[in-house]
Amino acid sequence: MSRKPRLRSGTGITMHDVGQAAGVSAITVSRALHSPERVSPALREKILQVVEQLGYVPNRSARQLASARSHTVLVLIPSLSNTVFIDALAGIESVLQPAGYQMLIGNTHYSDSEELALLRAYLQHSPDGLLVTGLNQLPAFRQIVAQQALPAVYMMDLSEDDRPCVGFSQEAAGASMTRHLLERGKRRIAFLGAQLDERVIKRLHGYRLALQEAGCHDPALEWLNPSPSSMQMGADMLDALLAAHPDCDGIFCCNDDLAIGAIARCQQRGIAVPAQLAIGGFNDLQAAAWTTPALSSIATPRFDIGVAAARLLLQQLNGEAMTSQKLDLGFQLKIRGSS
Amino acid sequence: MSRKPRLRSGTGITMHDVGQAAGVSAITVSRALHSPERVSPALREKILQVVEQLGYVPNRSARQLASARSHTVLVLIPSLSNTVFIDALAGIESVLQPAGYQMLIGNTHYSDSEELALLRAYLQHSPDGLLVTGLNQLPAFRQIVAQQALPAVYMMDLSEDDRPCVGFSQEAAGASMTRHLLERGKRRIAFLGAQLDERVIKRLHGYRLALQEAGCHDPALEWLNPSPSSMQMGADMLDALLAAHPDCDGIFCCNDDLAIGAIARCQQRGIAVPAQLAIGGFNDLQAAAWTTPALSSIATPRFDIGVAAARLLLQQLNGEAMTSQKLDLGFQLKIRGSS
């Protein structure tokens, strides 16, 4: 029985080694580490000491393989470069970390198919649960989630079916900003949209709704660009919009990036904000408060959404009844100088 | 031999099942999936078809346990909310993903001890390699890395020892911006620093060096605050600085966040930038180009650093000779309206 020892990472010290050094069996070490109440206090103490002394590092793969629970949660977000999702991530981390769960972060790059591919790939880690951004996953995605009975919580929006979710009404938020601009006396209000993910589209719906109510909806004022948004794009869209519709007196930008670019361009062109042109953004990023004039925006509870979604997931994982299937965390209209 | 079947996540379909369905042994399935050249084309095709058909998902834990390689890389960054590190992350992802490696992301919150704790925790996943931000890890951290012979690449700075690293000279970059302000005729140049991690301190050293060369270094103009930086802090620090030193004619902010807050406050207070007060930032975030006036900054190759660091690590993992132990990717002074 003389096999070549394999090269392997890790200390090479196993639970068995710890047991021997402490004069007990491996399973007792396992219990001392994971269910301390099942080992006598003196022995537990001794085992922990040996663990420390030998620098023992448990092997998660082996544990996972033997026990079925992975203590791992897969988090899928559309982008790493959008602060919105990073904030949510921070909220999630603040709940999962203390609970002993580790996050696997998947960046879908706003792509349905990549989202599906990531799910497939990360399934190899057999995550115990799933936190997903948005509600519009591909059928194959939903099928896998259903088939594997993967506990999942959906973030950033409110579902109309029975999927557990935490978010706010993107549509209502879009309508809210639009109504605010209407209240400021603006009638020719444009919509600048980029990226055009499901959330942007819902904000657009809210915008339309509010303008239709007020009887001044004009489809020609909807400017949509599926490319990723940027401040440069905001500036460019502003130029194009004003060239085509000089009578435009208000703009609702689907996010703050666009709005910051637009407001800077106004500054450069000497366009009076808000007198001549009122501008509203979305998300209330840090920078929104520091433009000239400061940008009105919709503050969204990203961090809290992350926290609540993670909590909801943990409840499912622990087999507890969920306190609530759907959590509407609302939003807040921040009125500043730009409107 | 009638044991209760265990509850477990995953499809429950194993490599063995796939093998049976395809009329081969499990190991052949394994080879068809991971080293296709060792299986005849026809058979491989058939196996892949069965895999697809059964919806087989390989179990990574089992693979890891049996094979020693985890195909996982641990990435440690100080913060998720700082775009700088997110950009690096994107670069890393763009290399690791296609190479079949998965990233484990650890957020150290700028804390040495948390960094060490994360290393310990993620060691349970037996990562094949390590990508770390900065060079100043705790001794215990270095000891673990050495002891486990963990391949590691350090990012964002240049080491003076033999650790492989990819970055640029923070000190030279700090000096570069300072010299630029000197060239603009400024003599009373302040330094605004927040967070005070190792990189900020090195920029500060560069600033001092440049001012000492020019014979106009005044320690009273160094304003340091260990709290996390923000635009608000930049504005506040500007107020405090000018209250104490009205003769100050230039400011080097250790990052763009501070600079954006400072420049906005100047705008509010009617301070002429750059005539009365020149302002320089660091990192060249997107927003830097959209302040009024636009912010001069040091553009740093974050994405490329991530790419290069990941490549270097892969070379180590594959046992290849590293093309280079130390990679200086430089930086670029972006001169805009604020100076």
Place this chain on the structure above:
DNA sequence: GCCGATATTGTTAGCGCTAACATCGCGCCA
């Protein structure tokens, strides 16, 4: 002092996969 309940520790087997070695069959060359 004996019985059973309870607390504590051990034994056995197996999670799903792959390294290492074994085997088989086929083609090629002398």
Place this chain on the structure above:
DNA sequence: TGGCGCGATGTTAGCGCTAACAATATCGGC
């Protein structure tokens, strides 16, 4: 035609851990 080499596939064993069951030790009550 025989033997050799090589490519393709199979067999065996075990990675490190834990669920389930087994075996003790301990203790109180009668």
